Structures are given as structure tokens and as C-alpha cells.
Amino acid sequence: xxxxxxxxxxxxxxxxxxxxxxxxxxxxxxxxxxxxxxxxxxxxxxxxxxxxxxxxxxxxxxxxxxxxxxxxxxxxxxxxxxxxxxxxxxxxxxxxxx
Numbered sequence: 744x745x746x747x748x749x750x751x752x753x754x755x756x757x758x759x760x761x762x763x764x765x766x767x768x769x770x771x772x773x774x775x776x777x778x779x780x781x782x783x784x785x786x787x788x789x790x791x792x793x794x795x796x797x798x799x800x801x802x803x804x805x806x807x808x809x810x811x812x813x814x815x816x817x818x819x820x821x822x823x824x825x826x827x828x829x830x831x832x833x834x835x836x837x838x839x840x841x
Contacts, residue, residue, distance in 0.1 A: 781825070781828065782821045782822070782824045782825030782828055783821055783822070783825065785821065785824075786817055786818070786820065786821025786824070787821075789817065789821075790813060790814060790817030790818075790821070793813045793817060794809070794810045794813035794814050794817065795810065797809075797813070798810055798813075
């Protein structure tokens, strides 16, 4: 069990270290220009509550259809938000802007 835990921990450390250097260092401008990724990240957190927790909390007639509708609506909502966020921040240098 200890070796399995260390293997998982090694994967997490290697992944986070590599991706942090890539996202916040070497390729920071590239990732900062992709505004919809931020919107989808926030959306995935919020939509997971709407789609999963609310389906369990309320007496919905069909859990599968509830989840499908909420995920689809959330995807559209936060994609649209990402586009608007991109318009708000266009033309800014992501490395020097506050």
C-alpha cells in the first residue's frame, strides 16, 4: 500500500511541477490568451453542483435527463462567458497586465 501511495504521489508531483512550469512559466502567454479555459474551469465546478447535487437533493423525475440538461446549459453558459471574458481582456499583455 505504501508503494502505491508513493507512486500516486510521484505522479501528482511530476504532473503539477511540469504543468505549473508550462502554464505559468514557459508558455504563460499562450495559456493566458485562452480565456475560455478559465470560464470552463469555473463552470465545471458550478455545473457539477447544479447537475449532480441538485439532482440528488430534489425529487427530479429523471436523474439522467436532469444531468444532461444542466450540463448542456452550463456548457453553453460558461462558453459564452469565456467569449465575453475574452472580449473584455483582448489587447492586453497577459504577462504585464494586473
